[in-house]
Every structure is written in structure tokens, then in C-alpha cells.
Amino acid sequence: MKTIIEPFKIKSVEPIYFNTKEERIAILEKAFYNPFLIHSADVLIDLLTDSGTSAMSSNQWAGMMQGDESYAGSPSFFRFEEAVQQITGMPLVIPTHQGRAAEKILFSILGGKGKYFVSNTFFDTTRANIEFSGAEAIDFICEEGNHPTTPAPFKGNMDTEALKLFIKEKGATNIPLCMITVTNNSGGGQPVSMQNIRDVKKICVEHQIPLFIDACRFAENSYFIKLREEGYASKSVREIAYELFSYADGCTMSAKKDAFANIGGFLAMHNEELAMQCRNLLVITEGFPTYGGLAGRDLEAIAIGLNEVMDEHYLQYRIRSIEYLTNKLIDAGVPVMQPAGGHAVYIDAKKFLNHIPVDQYPGQALVAALYVHGGIRSVEIGSLMFGKYASPEEGGDEHQKLIPAALELVRLAIPRRVYTQSHIDYVSEVIIEVFQNRNEIKGLIIVEEAPMLRHFTAKLKPAP
Numbered sequence: 001m002k003t004i005i006e007p008f009k010i011k012s013v014e015p016i017y018f019n020t021k022e023e024r025i026a027i028l029e030k031a032f033y034n035p036f037l038i039h040s041a042d043v044l045i046d047l048l049t050d051s052g053t054s055a056m057s058s059n060q061w062a063g064m065m066q067g068d069e070s071y072a073g074s075p076s077f078f079r080f081e082e083a084v085q086q087i088t089g090m091p092l093v094i095p096t097h098q099g100r101a102a103e104k105i106l107f108s109i110l111g112g113k114g115k116y117f118v119s120n121t122f123f124d125t126t127r128a129n130i131e132f133s134g135a136e137a138i139d140f141i142c143e144e145g146n147h148p149t150t151p152a153p154f155k156g157n158m159d160t161e162a163l164k165l166f167i168k169e170k171g172a173t174n175i176p177l178c179m180i181t182v183t184n185n186s187g188g189g190q191p192v193s194m195q196n197i198r199d200v201k202k203i204c205v206e207h208q209i210p211l212f213i214d215a216c217r218f219a220e221n222s223y224f225i226k227l228r229e230e231g232y233a234s235k236s237v238r239e240i241a242y243e244l245f246s247y248a249d250g251c252t253m254s255a256k257k258d259a260f261a262n263i264g265g266f267l268a269m270h271n272e273e274l275a276m277q278c279r280n281l282l283v284i285t286e287g288f289p290t291y292g293g294l295a296g297r298d299l300e301a302i303a304i305g306l307n308e309v310m311d312e313h314y315l316q317y318r319i320r321s322i323e324y325l326t327n328k329l330i331d332a333g334v335p336v337m338q339p340a341g342g343h344a345v346y347i348d349a350k351k352f353l354n355h356i357p358v359d360q361y362p363g364q365a366l367v368a369a370l371y372v373h374g375g376i377r378s379v380e381i382g383s384l385m386f387g388k389y390a391s392p393e394e395g396g397d398e399h400q401k402l403i404p405a406a407l408e409l410v411r412l413a414i415p416r417r418v419y420t421q422s423h424i425d426y427v428s429e430v431i432i433e434v435f436q437n438r439n440e441i442k443g444l445i446i447v448e449e450a451p452m453l454r455h456f457t458a459k460l461k462p463a464p
């Protein structure tokens with residue numbers, strides 16, 4: 001049998017509310033051309049994020065009924081703790097209400113002015129938390145990772161030569177931590193190989209720099225290793241994940257991704273001293289160490305989800321469904337990130353809309369066009385998200401010269417276990433029709449923006 005079916009039956013459904021193109025034009029204008037400002041009831045297919053949008057399983061819902069809401073020492077916490085310990089091999093587990101809360105705690109302790117944190121690519125909240133502490137966040141993505149449409153098996157790998165040079169230049173004592181993001185969300189959901197993690201670990205050990213994993217999509221990354229890396233085909237995803245974590249001193253995780261939970265996250269680590277500092281901060285910012293900003297029922301959902309995600313029938317369907325959409329777009333000539341990533345399809349907006357200059361945000365213009373044409377909500381991962389204005393030393397003046405991001409991507413993140421093949425077929429039709437009429441799309445300019453994470457709230461309008 002060639003067809004890979006959704007490995008689940010649907011027990012409960014949510015209606016989609018349909019609207020017309022004319023209505024969507026008005027909605028978009030009212031939302032200042034920012035998908036984050038559109039009401040979700042006005043969206044037909046919501047591919048804004050795969051975060052917190054998963055369909056939970058009947059086991060997870062059943063687990064939620066078992067949630068024990070005791071302030072301290074809840075059995076739900078111990079089930080959650082055991083699940084994390086078994087998967088990561090890390091003994092010290094600290095729950096948080098989501099991934100960025102774990103990051104905030106970690107980088108408030110380790111960060112500060114004059115410090116540098118290094119990664120394959122930091123996710124935007126991770127970068128923001130580092131910069132908020134006064135430290136700098138530096139990405140060293142491998143060369144293949146800079147070429148969206150050129151296929152390579154592990155485009156999420158870290159550039160180890162650049163890492164070594166940077167350590168030499170800045171001194172290991174100024175680098176409190178190295179973090180590998182699996183899969184690399186900001187770089188196309190591309191996986192990191194086990195060999196690369198091993199190589200980075202070796203460099204970190206030589207310089208006594210702790211290695212942490214941003215583990216949001218550890219199961220998707222582990223499945224790619226199984227498919228693509230020599231020596232792993234006959235290993236289970238659980239074994240691969242365990243090995244992956246074995247090279248790390250700790251991890252942060254948003255359970256809203258590969259744990260199929262609607263909320264939640266955690267920190268896990270080996271170092272007692274650091275864990276104690278994290279727990280001290282946790283009590284002030286999140287809650288007591290056995291719930292850390294989560295209800296007992298959320299801890300149950302995460303514990304069950306973390307184990308469910310390693311089901312290889314699920315992972316086969318998951319990875320294949322992203323590839324299915326990617327391949328349909330490739331066949332129609334749409335420039336997309338290749339090969340397909342783990343949780344999303346990424347369109348190269350710079351190529352798709354090569355008539356729109358980067359300071360008119362081609363990615364955001366494409367996001368707007370996909371919404372108007374088919375009611376699809378996507379997100380720009382380009383210069384609106386990562387662009388910066390040049391400082392006077394960099395040639396900037398009051399006209400705010402944009403330093404663009406390395407890539408102008410539009411991400412269509414696929415929520416886990418939510419949409420069926422016909423939804424995905426519809427999405428591909430919408431994108432292909434927009435592509436055929438791409439010359440009609442106009443750029444956008446910003447009219448209002450926040451100083452950090454501006455893409456969430458920025459207001460835009462069509463360029464004159």
C-alpha cells in the first residue's frame with residue numbers, strides 16, 4: 001500500500017467558519033496586515049503555528065481527569081517527572097508554563113552583559129530572553145542551512161568551525177552555554193544530525209561550555225535521524241532520542257509541540273547547583289517546583305503526550321504529510337525550503353515575490369495574500385521577525401535603514417493530528433493560485449511596532 005493514512009480516528013470535531021474573499025480583505029485591513037491580529041474564527045485553515053494547537057488523544061483527555069491539583073507533591077507531577085527523566089536521562093526536572101518561561105529562568109541566571117550564547121539558530125523567544133538579560137545570541141548555522149531551496153539531509157546542523165573560531169575570539173569563560181535547537185524552527189524545521197551533536201559536544205567539553213538542547217521537536221528530529229543518518233535505521237525513536245539527550249547537560253522544552261499539549265514546558269538538567277538556582281527563580285515567577293505554572297491536568301497531558309509522540313506510525317504520517325505538501329508545491333514551481341522540514345512548509349518569499357524589496361517585507365505580503373485568497377493563516381519568518389534597524393555606526397539614521405534577516409520565509413506550520421489530507425490539498429491549491437498571480441501582490445510598510453518581538457503586534461499597511 002502506497003498511501004500513508006492518518007494513524008487515528010476522529011472522535012470530536014470543531015466547525016470551520018467560512019467567509020468570502022471580500023470579507024477577508026476587510027478583516028485583514030482591520031488587523032493591520034498582521035495575522036496575529038486576526039480573530040481565529042475568521043480563519044479557514046490555521047497554519048500560524050504548530051504550538052499548542054495539537055489535537056489531544058483520548059488517552060490525554062482521560063489523563064486530564066486524573067490530574068491531581070494539590071499545591072505540593074501532586075502525583076501528576078511525579079508522572080510528568082518520570083516521563084521526562086525516562087526520555088532525556090536527566091534527573092532534575094522543572095515544570096514551566098511554556099517554553100519561553102524555561103528560557104527566561106535559564107538565561108536570567110546565566111545571562112548578563114558581556115556574555116555570549118551560541119546556537120545553530122536560536123528561536124525568536126530564546127534570542128529575546130538572552131538579549132533581555134543583556135547578553136548576545138549568536139547563530140552558527142551550517143552552510144547548507146543558508147540555501148533554502150538546495151536539498152541536504154541535515155540543514156539544521158551547527159557550523160562547528162565557526163563555533164571553534166568564536167570561542168577562540170571571545171574566550172570560553174564568556175560563553176556560559178551552547179544550545180542546539182532540534183529541529184531548527186527558524187531555519188526551516190530542518191533536523192540536526194547525531195554526528196553534529198556529538199561534534200558540538202566535543203568542542204563544548206574541551207572548553208567546559210555546557211550544552212543544552214532546545215527540545216521542542218525532539219521526536220521529529222529523532223525520526224529524521226532514523227531515516228537519514230547511517231547506523232540509525234534499526235534503532236527505535238526512543239533509543240535515538242535517549243542518545244541525543246545523552247550528549248546534553250540540560251534542555252528546555254515547550255511541551256506545546258512534540259508533547260501534544262495545549263500548554264506547558266520544562267527545564268531538565270544534570271547540574272544540582274544550576275537546578276537549585278532555577279527552582280529559586282521558578283518559585284517567584286512560575287510556582288512551586290511540583291507544578292511550576294501548570295495545572296496537575298496539564299502535567300498529565302504532557303506525560304502522556306511525550307510518550308505518544310514517539311509512536312513511529314505517527315511520526316511516519318507526520319513527516320510524510322509535510323513532505324506531501326512540499327512536493328505538491330515543488331511540482332508547481334513554487335520556491336520552497338528543501339527538503340521538507342519536520343513541522344512546517346517554508347516558502348522562500350524572496351524568490352516567490354522577487355519584485356518586492358526586503359524593506360517592504362515580501363514574507364508578510366505573501367502571508368496577507370494567502371489569507372485573502374484562501375483564508376489560510378501563516379506566519380512570516382523573515383525581516384519583520386528578525387530584521388533590525390542599523391545603528392549610527394552601521395550607517396543608520398532617523399530614516400531607520402533595515403538590516404534584513406538572512407532569509408525571507410513564510411512558514412505554514414501544520415498542527416499535529418488536526419487537519420486531514422483534503423485540508424492539505426486545499427492549502428496547496430490556494431498557494432499555487434496565489435503563485436500564478438504573484439505579480440499582483442504589493443509590498444507592505446510598518447506603521448507601528450514594539451521594540452522587541454515586533455512581529456506579534458506590528459501594524460502594517462500597503463506600500464505606497
Ligand SMILES: Cc1ncc(COP(=O)(O)O)c(C=O)c1O
Pocket residue numbers: 051098099100101123125126181185214216254255256264265
Ligand atoms: C524552537 C522553539 N523554541 C522555543 C519556543 C518557545 O516555546 P513557547 O511558545 O512554549 O514559549 C518555540 C515556540 O514556538 C520554538 O519553536
